[in-house]
Amino acid sequence: MTSLKRDFYRVLAVTVMCVAALASTRIAFANEVFLSLTFGGRTVRLSRTELLSSPGLRVIDVPAIAGYRRPMRFQAIPLARLIPKPSSESVQFKASDGFVANIPSGLLYGPSQPWLAIESQQTPWPPLGRDGQSMGPFFLVWLMPEKAGISPEQWPYRIVSISEAPALGKRFPALLPKTGANSPEQRGLRVFVANCSVCHKLSGAGDAAVGPDLNDPYNPTEYFQEAFLRKLIRAPASVRDWGQRSMPGFSPAVLNDAQLDDLLAYLRQMVRQRLARP
Ligand code: HEC
Numbered sequence: 001m002t003s004l005k006r007d008f009y010r011v012l013a014v015t016v017m018c019v020a021a022l023a024s025t026r027i028a029f030a031n032e033v034f035l036s037l038t039f040g041g042r043t044v045r046l047s048r049t050e051l052l053s054s055p056g057l058r059v060i061d062v063p064a065i066a067g068y069r070r071p072m073r074f075q076a077i078p079l080a081r082l083i084p085k086p087s088s089e090s091v092q093f094k095a096s097d098g099f100v101a102n103i104p105s106g107l108l109y110g111p112s113q114p115w116l117a118i119e120s121q122q123t124p125w126p127p128l129g130r131d132g133q134s135m136g137p138f139f140l141v142w143l144m145p146e147k148a149g150i151s152p153e154q155w156p157y158r159i160v161s162i163s164e165a166p167a168l169g170k171r172f173p174a175l176l177p178k179t180g181a182n183s184p185e186q187r188g189l190r191v192f193v194a195n196c197s198v199c200h201k202l203s204g205a206g207d208a209a210v211g212p213d214l215n216d217p218y219n220p221t222e223y224f225q226e227a228f229l230r231k232l233i234r235a236p237a238s239v240r241d242w243g244q245r246s247m248p249g250f251s252p253a254v255l256n257d258a259q260l261d262d263l264l265a266y267l268r269q270m271v272r273q274r275l276a277r278p
Contacts, residue, residue: 031121033137038163039084048137051118056081060115062141066152067128074117074141079108082116083162092165092207093140093156100207101140101156101198102168112150113143116159130243133158152254153198168193172205177269188266191259195250202270211247219271221264230260 034045051057056077063071083091090102108114119125119136128135135157142150169176169189175197177185192202199210214220220229232239235249255263 035116035138035159036161036163037083038161039086040164043163048118048120051077051116051138052120054081057118060117060141060143062117062143065141066145066155067135067157068126072125072141074115074139075120076115076117076141079114079116079140085109086164088164089167089170090165092161092163093159094161094163094207095156095158096160097158098208098210099156099158099198101154102165102193102207103154104167107148107150107154111147112145115141115143117141128157151194152248153195156198168197168206174203174205177266178273179269184262184265185269186266187259188262188264188269191255191263192266195255196263199247203274214267215270215274219267219274221267222271226264229264233260233263 033048035048035051036043036045052075054077057075058077059073060076061071061073065072086105086108088105090104091108093101093103095101117136117139119134119139125134125136125139127133138159139157140155140159142155145155165171175189175192177183177189179185196202196214197206197208199208200206201209201213201216203215204213220232224232228239233250233255234252236245236247237249250260
């Protein structure tokens, strides 16, 4: 072989190797997932790889988690190590499926101990529902949810971003009942924010639209008999069921009867406010 030919084959071999290396990093990159954090007006994006090599990473056992409803072992970072203490009333967790939880900042620094669980590609978590997807890659879990009455809707999973946010009612005044402090309607608003606003808007106000708007054009308290509405909130499938149904039920352990009464008082009040609109 002439030396020119040898050089040609050497260059060809190097090129093939480069292309192969590039393709494999492209594949690794395609599998990389990111979490975006916005605090103090600054956004940082952390990759799963970075999070899994964080010095704050521990292995934790969570006794019974919302969603999987069984004990699970996770690699996780205490949330307080990951995010600065927020100056806002709440912290917003957005999920890839449109679910948005606005969790009061006080709860995040309270006794319930929130951790961010991170799913690694080597040990994927079990699938959650019919779509075969898990709750990963990022999932907010609580070590002691009972200490501050953390609702199952305050366990956001498939999280894509965490950010500071003023309270939902401040950002969307249309959600506020015009009733006295400590009225059932005001308590009902808190029940709505913690459990329902994660998926439903009301009067066009709110962050999420996984389910229908609960006041616009009509409110379920207007078109459902009360007994059936209560039944639907407690166990949607006991009223009607189909393959794509996705609203979870709220058992008395999650939402006691008094809280359900407050929630319905709030929903009825919002009908009055809609009818009073010019
Ligand atoms: C995880 C998301 C999610 C949460 C949380 C949730 N819902 Fe729903 N809801 C839905 C979806 C989606 C539907 C549409 C039916 C379905 O797919 O199950 C729905 C349907 C409904 C309906 C029936 C509306 C109609 O016209 O058919 C009512 C009433 C309702 N939700 C009330 C509530 C209340 C009250 C809460 C809070 C206690 C709540 N939902 C929490 C997702 C949710």
